[in-house]
Amino acid sequence: MKDKLQLMIPGPTPVPERALLAMAKHPIGHRSKAFSDTIAAVTAGLRWLHQTQNDVFILSASGTGAMEAGLVNVLSPGDRVLCGVNGKFGERWADMADVFGLQCERIESEWGTPYSVEAFAEKLQADTARAIKAVILTHSETSSGVQNDVEAIAKLAQEHGEALVIVDAVTSLGAASVPMDEWGLDIVASGSQKGYMMPPGLGFVAVSDRAMAATQTSTLPKYYWSFAMAKKNLSKNTTPFTPAVNLIYALQETLTMMQEEGLEAIFARHALLRDATRAGARALGLGLLAPDSHPSSAVTAIEAPAGINADDIRSLVMKKFDIALAAGQNQLKGKIFRIGHLGFICDRDILTTFAALESALREVGYEGFSPGAGVTAAARVLAG
Structure with missing residues (x-):
């Protein structure tokens, strides 16, 4: 049936009708009083979502743009940084650091294995000269x-005293708790097409006072990404350059939806969907890449399954x-598939996906499960 696409990938994610209708409104002048009021409202919502008193800047960019903005505003060529690498996106940030001439030390784990907190501790504690400027x-x-233990590593960075903590929260913000102030994070980057329940096109960067202070000595070039310009404009509830007006309409609506649900309820819903997905996969005799x-x-x-291309x-x-399910990337291509369960996703979506997955597994010749096992296991978790 046409126009029945169901996105079960980690982004873009489904967009609620309330957000789509908000985007359909006629754009207004981005220097108008009405739009400044909108910026003020969404800024308050973004601080709530990030659990912070810090500024959160809105960029017309992807999550990658938000991460680049974080790097170029607080670092200088030759700065020593540690970068956690246990997947494609950790590799991306390390590659980006190399491009900008940073002295990037990769702390690597196998894909599917969480960061070694001990490895970060060893590097940070050995740095008596306080030469490490950031942990990415x-x-x-x-x-x-x-899901890596950012909280534990951020605590180590605080004990170090010099290293800023720069975090890619692109697929965790809005799906898991990322309490910026409590954990002592300095830069938190995210993107609209994930837990925000919006189409792609907006990036967000929450910036601590320590990070803003570091902009004073950073010598990497920036103009469009300038936090100094962003902060000056945000104090007047505006943006330095023309923003994606209609996406910000959608943002205002989805932040309202999130506030109606409540932070703890959001995190509990995502945890339940995660647990149901993992239970369903296990009931089908399928392995999980990430540990419990x-x-x-x-x-x-x-x-x-062995001998079957994902x-x-x-x-x-x-x-x-x-x-739509997501493919494996790089060396995992054909070996895994990924089910996204973030944003505007509910119990029905998980159960429908497992019913379809069981049918497909049978058709490719896999018979390592009893019919209905995956749906039943997921439903049992969802029922509590």
């Missing part, structure tokens, strides 16, 4: 479904049921 972390590693100790609240990476499973689910 990915909270929810989208490529593998691992560090599962992402946003996405679950599932191993294909992309064949995905292709059938899309062709027969119009349900």
Whole structure:
């Protein structure tokens, strides 16, 4: 049936009708009083979502743009940084640091394995000269479904005293708790097409006072990304450059929806959807890439049965049921598929996905489960 696509990927995610209708409004002047009132409202909502008193800047960009803005505003060529790498996005931030001439030390773990907190502790505690200027972390590693222990590593950075904590929260913000002030995070970057329940196009950067102070000595070039200009304009409830006006209408609506649900309820819903997904996969005899100790609240990476290409499973689910699952990336291509369960996702979406998945598994010749096992296991978790 046409126009029945169901997105079960870690972004873009489904967009609620309230947000779509908000986007359909006629744009207004971005220097008008009415739009300044909108910026004031969404800024308050963003601070609530980030659990912070700090400024949160809105960029017309992707999450990658938000991360780049974080790096170039607080660092200088030659600065020593530590970067956690246990998936595609950790690799991206390390590559970006290399491009900007930073002295980037990768702290690597296998894909599907969480960061070694001990490895970060060793590096930070050995740095008696306080030469490490930043620790760059990915909270929810989208490529593998691992949720890293950012809180523990941020505490180590605070004890170090010099290193800023720069966090990719692109798939965790709005799906898991990221209490910026409580954890002592300095830069938190995210993107609109994930837990915010919006189309792609907006990036967000929450910036601590320590990070703003670091902008005074940073020598990496920036203009469009300038936090100094962003802060000056935000104090007047405006933006330095023309923003994506209609996306900000949608943002205002989805932040309102989140506030209606409440932070704790949001996090509990995502945890339940995660647990149901993992239970459903196990009931089908399928392996999970991320350990039970560090599962992402946003996405679950599932191993294909032996001898079966994961992309064949995905292709059938899309062709027969119009349900989009995400592929494995890099060395995991064809070995895993990923189910996104963040944003505007509910119990029905999980159960529908597992019913379709069971059908596809049968069609590719996998018989390592009893019919209905995945749906039953997921439903049992969802029922509490």
